[in-house]
Amino acid sequence: MKVKCKIWFEENGGVAFADGRRMLLEAVERLGSLNAAAKELGMSYRAAWGKIKATEKALGIKLLEVTTGGKGGGGATLTSEAKELISKYKKYTGRITVLMEKEFKRIFENEKSQ
Amino acid sequence: MKVKCKIWFEENGGVAFADGRRMLLEAVERLGSLNAAAKELGMSYRAAWGKIKATEKALGIKLLEVTTGGKGGGGATLTSEAKELISKYKKYTGRITVLMEKEFKRIFENEKSQ
DNA sequence: ATTCATTATGTCTTAAAAGACACAATGTTG
DNA sequence: CAACATTGTGTCTTTTAAGACATAATGAAT
Numbered sequence: 001m002k003v004k005c006k007i008w009f010e011e012n013g014g015v016a017f018a019d020g021r022r023m024l025l026e027a028v029e030r031l032g033s034l035n036a037a038a039k040e041l042g043m044s045y046r047a048a049w050g051k052i053k054a055t056e057k058a059l060g061i062k063l064l065e066v067t068t069g070g071k072g073g074g075g076a077t078l079t080s081e082a083k084e085l086i087s088k089y090k091k092y093t094g095r096i097t098v099l100m101e102k103e104f105k106r107i108f109e110n111e112k113s114q
Numbered sequence: 115m116k117v118k119c120k121i122w123f124e125e126n127g128g129v130a131f132a133d134g135r136r137m138l139l140e141a142v143e144r145l146g147s148l149n150a151a152a153k154e155l156g157m158s159y160r161a162a163w164g165k166i167k168a169t170e171k172a173l174g175i176k177l178l179e180v181t182t183g184g185k186g187g188g189g190a191t192l193t194s195e196a197k198e199l200i201s202k203y204k205k206y207t208g209r210i211t212v213l214m215e216k217e218f219k220r221i222f223e224n225e226k227s228q
Numbered sequence: 229a230t231t232c233a234t235t236a237t238g239t240c241t242t243a244a245a246a247g248a249c250a251c252a253a254t255g256t257t258g
Numbered sequence: 259c260a261a262c263a264t265t266g267t268g269t270c271t272t273t274t275a276a277g278a279c280a281t282a283a284t285g286a287a288t
Binding site for chain 1: 206221
Binding site: 036064066070 | 263265
């Protein structure tokens, strides 16, 4: 038996941010474009854009700095708020993952501690 | 912003046990009947039974000791494996909830620790 | 043997989430 | 000022999960 966990952030009831959106934002940061990021993750641009918008609305912060026109047609980069969110999110989920594994061993696999 | 978490157990890929099923089993223990437990939780007997069966199959353990016939028509009680599962599950999720809250405060609300 | 409230199970319907399709808007570059 | 690859957005379709409906089976009590 294995323990699994899904961690997400909420603001007034709606899902705001979780692992899929973290990956999406990281791809945008790396590729400089939401369109390219969506392609890399195998999702439609429409879906990717919708998730970003949903998070922006839920948390009330701006995640992407976008431009249109120009040689590449435009692009998107992360705002400092987005970078901070990713950074804290990764720190948090990483820490929780470690703790969950540790507690799982303690409670489910170490008989003497029951 | 609030952090949320769903914890569940898996065995070879399938969802095995989570909070809804814990509540269902606790209601069975209290009421002595799966039918009554389903009613109390506002779900159909069919749905409740299906969840119990799915968990039993996934974890390979028997959760309910059932009888049919007699004055009350029959009933169900928890096996010792079910009781142990509930006990460890509650201990585990309780501990994780505390740790998550603590880490959340540390990373998202305590600026000096970044 | 009849009754009765339960367990047991197949199948159908509905609700919700995710994704696809189509098309408009942008604005820099050449 | 035309071209182009991007962003922006409404709507439709598909997929999937959850629940409802119907109906059989059980077996102690009477």
